């Protein structure tokens with residue numbers, strides 16, 4: 001069968017919990033991703049606010065959405081609240097997309113995975129369920145993938161992506177930022193994607 005799926009899906013709530021449990025940073029609040037939330041809704045974030053007393057706002061993708069999201073977080077902090085608020089109401093329903101959730105539930109199951117800069121986070125990734133394993137590239141090409149598995153999270157020499165991703169440093173504190181590492185010649189993954197912190201800082205920090 002000439003069809004395979006290399007499933008790399010990650011789940012946001014377990015990663016948020018891992019950041020909080022690692023205790024490296026004082027987190028005042030989270031802006032939650034609007035695109036993810038169109039599918040999962042609001043509920044999966046609620047345990048974070050309840051257990052860790054951290055305010056959260058689901059925000060959208062326009063600059064004004066993010067500004068509004070920051071304002072809503074500050075308002076919660078001022079009022080001593082820790083709730084999940086939804087700024088992105090034009091796209092995110094509290095219950096999310098039920099049909100998509102059912103399909104995800106049918107096809108995928110949670111698994112423990114390592115994240116760049118983090119240890120293995122329990123039940124933070126998705127893999128294909130047994131019924132769909134005939135399509136699972138990780139099973140079909142196990143030997144080939146094992147060879148590159150060890151390198152998958154290795155950071156290039158001098159790259160501090162792990163620290164950037166955990167919020168320990170700003171990208172600008174990396175000695176390679178804007179020198180050896182640029183979007184045209186990225187040293188690490190955070191400079192590659194338009195969602196990468198180093199790429200964003202490169203693009204929007206003042207010269």
Ligand code: SF4
Nearest residue numbers: 159160174181188198
């Ligand atoms: S991607 Fe580049 S700027 Fe970012 S941490 Fe790695 S080397 Fe430094």
